[in-house]
Amino acid sequence: MAKGKKCLIVESFTCETGFLKEQLQIPLKLAERFFGKGMKSLDIRVRLFKDATKKIPTVIKDISISKEYKNGTRRINGLPEINEMSNSFIFIEQTDEDGVYDMWYQEDMTIIAAFYNNWIQAKNSQYGRGRFATIIDSQVSRDIRTFRIK
Secondary structure, three states, X not given: OOOOOOEEEEEEOOOOOOOOOOOEEEEHHHHHHHHOOOOOOXXXXXXXXXXXXXXXXXXXXXXXXXXXXXXXEEEEEOOHHHHHOOOEEEEEEEOOOOOEEEEEEXXXXXXXXXXXXXXXXXXXXXXXXXXXXXXXXXXXXOOHHHOOOO
């Protein structure tokens, strides 16, 4: 059983890396806090909800979280569906099953950025500014229509 659900939120760009743009870079500080130390890769299962309001996942897939990269990131590998997502925030939430995560994305980036706190920004690269990411220490709503800025 997972110890208290947490949710990692990572900004995704249309210029993700990998052969099929199937990678998502996660700032190392948050990747370690969410997945543990990254001396070797970690196999996980994701239940991807292309429509975040649905209860049944669109795709269930075994993927990996890379070991630590020299640029201070870890990466999700083997999820070509990331290529289908436009600029958005990707949510990766713990479930009651060890090694299984629910994943969805929200394109209304302004609402997500305003609603959550404690964002960190990864290092800038040759492609532009570093992505934003945060960890929420509880389960989060998938339905953006329920969000109300305080």
